[in-house]
Amino acid sequence: MKNPNYDIIVFGATSFVGKIICQYLCEHAKNESFTWALAGRSKEKLTTLQAELGEAGAHLPLLVVDANDSAGLIAMCNQTKVILTTVGPYDLYGEPVVKACVETGTDYCDLTGEAHWIKKMLDKYESQAQTSGSRIVHCTGFDSIPSDLGVFHLQQAAKAAFGEHCPNVKLRIKNMRGSASGGTIATALNIAKLVRTDPAVKKVLVNPYALCPENHGFKTRQQKDGIYYDDTFNAWYGPFFMAGINTRIVHRSNALSQHAYGTDFKYNEGVLTGRGWKAKAKARSIHWGLMSFYLGASLGPIRALMQKFFLPKPGEGPSPKAQLKGFYDFRFVGTTDTQQQIITKVYGDRDPGYGSTAQIIGQAALCMAQDVKPTVKGGFWTPATLMGKALIERLNQHTGVSFEVLSTETQKEEKS
Template structure:
């Protein structure tokens, strides 16, 4: 791919998160270390973004998510396409197909497991043949989870000579509003599941994103309201666990069961201690359950979409993004009862500020750090980017990865 004009094309640069990414790319790669361009379906809107940010010398490419010809012309010019155009189940199919057949590396922000599985089934063989490396879930879902587990397991191997057979992730603190794009993806997934019994069964399978021959059969934890003695506080279900846990299990499968054939992994929100922590756990659990039930009932879904939930293109102010952040803790244990704790933090709100930096650095890592000899196919952030991306995130994206005493 040495003859490509660009290292990265930001596809969907006019979207809310796309503009944040474009601004970050403009600042981060002002030294010319990454040659990049912006793309979208409207030249007028691309020009507005360019003028607002001051993208002198950054080219604009017009390409529509439904126009395969324009997407092929775009992919012919770049090593990596970074896509923000979601919900991906509605707008992402053609671009993944084009990348998989043309050998163009690809990364995105999706948190839609049903769509990822569909893309794997349809395009894995093409990507392997062409050499395209496809990497989904390069935002808050699921880089902190996937790389956090990877980081803990590397430290466990160094400390104990073996990886941990069980890891529990706890969201210790998270400040930031839900992404309108993420909400739209959730709504679309619920709509699909309501009318598709096979999809409902698939969404209950913790190994649905693993290769067909994964061989994992261990039941995974079903997080409910509980007191977690190991962490020292009450916990409740975490709304992003559905995608994050599946990506972590796929990483285990792709790394030849490096975490163990009986590896178990769960994610939960830590709500505090005592009666107050228990009350907060109940409120959190009820909130998550009420949201999912509401999205499944058409009249309630209409009310939520139109009057309550953020819409695609909507998001927090720059001030709110700067004031956001996240702090998550991983607790690992080996079969012999040895324990280890690690922590991952981010300095911006998860859904926008931190996600924009994570996706940008994932694309840069794909373009610059991953050898061309790495095979094509559908990877996870941990299995293809791993320590290379951790280094980039620590140096340039405001994330920390640390082993706790």
């Protein structure tokens, strides 16, 4: 019988994002009592991080564990309720951690945005997690919590206001400032390479329902990436670079919640660029920019040049000043079968992928350790289906991420 010493172990504590998560948990420890430890493969890096964390980190236990050491991973999992891992790209280093959690019945959350890897983990470990009681939740950072909880929040508000759910929901990014770290870039480059070399990966990435259980029964065609005009905001929009993973997590949430958003649920995400021909050109440049990045990154020599000269390396990322200046402002628009419309807002302070992600995954791990009842069954959940309201409350109360209803009337213009 497991008798964990800790609520959370942060594995990959010394990664670029791991350090920011540890800083956030040190800050948050003033508001909530929990036990936690830092883990990583390098004793030296862990000791340096502990010193950087100052007094708040001085008494935190340090665990030296390598992701290739299965016995070490099992020993680590046996000491904690939840493993929060940043050891990525997950497709390269993540599987042994999932395996150890599933074998030991340990809860797990991560920052992957790699749909093909999640599919692989589902196929290999889902039934074992259901048996061992391990609750596995992928995508508990900027991808895909604002989208997944944003849709969940909108659907709850629609049911309260209109007595019905919204079979049509769209997310429009009104404004956002942020940049990528070396780890995120390494992940994107690995995906681009695999799309060219592995047809099975491509098959997963083009299927909007790839992460839904086999018997999901969804047949509705989803909107393809491109440039479109949005008649709620009277503005052009282009593709959002995280939509590929976010939309798949949202559809999985719908499937796992007995189609709470409807069997013909439609969902898409886009970045608003404004009105007029300049805005249309900007939307087009977002689309072409993304296509060029993935095309270039899929070609070995170009990928090597991009890595060498243009892109951040593993361990590098936006400066603390840039992280503080970052933010995102999301608008969700839902329409019911009776044409009632609801508009909601999800706002996050700080850089989306780092400052905001640290707050989000920190609170998700705490929610799993403190709020999710031990009787909730094991398996591969989504943030919305496992934590829903409890995590929204935590984020509203303890972080710069907020969820708000802007309007619940049948109206087209934007409220704020």
